[in-house]
Amino acid sequence: MRLTVYLDGIGLIGPGLDSWPAAQPILAGHAAYESRPLVVAAPQSLPPAERRRTGLAIKVALAVAFDAIAAGQLDARQLATVFTSSGADNDNCDAICRTLASDDRSISPTRFHNSVHNAPAGYWGIASGAMTPATVLCAHDASFGAGLLEALTQVAVEGLGTLLIAYDMPYPEPLHAKRPLPAAFGIALALMPVRSAQSLAQIELELGDAAPDTLADPALEALRRAIPAARGLPLLQAVARRETCRVVLDYLAPLRLLIQVEPCR
Template sequence: MSSLMSTAPRAAPPVAQALDAHIDGVGLLGPGLSDWAQAQAVLRGDVPYDAQKTVLPVPQILPAAERRRATAVIKLTLASGLEAVAHAGLNPADLATVFTSSSGDGRNCHEICAALAGSDRLLSPTRFHNSVHNAASGYWGIATGAMAPSAVLCAFDASFAAGLLEALVQVALLRQPMLLLAYDTDYPEPLHHVRPIPDSFGVALVLAPQAGARSLARLSLDPTAPFTELPADTLNDAALEALRLAIPAARALPLLRALARREAARIVLDDLPGQQLALQLTPC
């Protein structure tokens, strides 16, 4: 298991061989987006977006003891990740993973800060082991039995782009399917005042090196300009655009919109300040 935290500008990778992968499965859970099947109709504009509070399912796949300790982050990543893997028709135990989040488990961080600010500063072991940034990856391994490599990233508001880039690199190097999980959860007050993430949002993509029977689209870095200063793509629906801006993991929405519409598109996603990530999406 590895981890990475960075905010430094990235150099463009060599473009002699473009980084690409095929999207074989999608999982999604967020405000008013209960799963990928329901979200596709919203992103296509077939039904109006209704920004209901995210409902996090109980992770029945976990053993009872771990299920009781599961935080919002664990429930979110298991729900979105298992949906994506099911769509791809793969065994989750076989997949290497990339987990990426702008700030990890906000509520658990709040509880730890509250305990340290009180007179009794004893922390429960559960609070402590859920505080590390790779907790979601660990619970994924417990739930699925996965023993494959797992990378855990954080790049603040650029975390989705950073995770996607890492997953594309891993697919190119390993030449095997990879699961990307991007997720964020809300902070209670007073931390919410300085990190106003309003709700939970998780997206998972199964990326494969070759097209298969379940492939939805081919995704690649734009070989002419993988990093650009052009502004990121936005959404026409004001409520969906507000969601994209409010939750870092929801920066994935322009990509998911193009995927739901099954359209070929050049997509520019928010990345580090002054630098966006440019992609090409080609439906299969």
């Protein structure tokens, strides 16, 4: 079975990839990639109390989500959401583990509140006013592929525009030694059932077993391999190049996502 949707908006943030507009010439091969530390502000659309509670994971997820909405000129309140991450708030995970290993095992309400995997979806509802369905996934290194497949399925079955938000952040030591994610990273895709004036590309997806695409730039390829959320970079590269092509993305081995990309403009 093939799933067909239209990509109307993109949000992107990562080291040296400050936004989708800034990243397009890099992914298209017209500008050199230079890694830089990531700086993400808390979303001003959150009330002050909630804004103070947000960690890096939530900041990244909401930043790319709002960028994709703005790029596609969409109303967040009309879109379902699919949040996907291999680990979510890893700083919070580390802090809770340290507390539970100490003599005082009292967990703060804020840490407990942010420990659930669907915390970014909750903050998104507060920040955007969206009351549409939200799905939250985790599939280790296949998290981007699992989220993309879920989002496309929802668009195809429900006929409802869906916003995919894929995000990851590094663990502190000693967890970093066991799960070495080098940086925070986020991708958001606004996926729609019909073509519009804002549509960037038509995407048609099916399952297969071909080898996943890699990136020619060694530094970008290192990001793709190291950060699950960055496994979507070959798809964004095809969109940036305005190419009609097939892209193969990682999923649950031995399955892969075979994506036919056709530019709309």
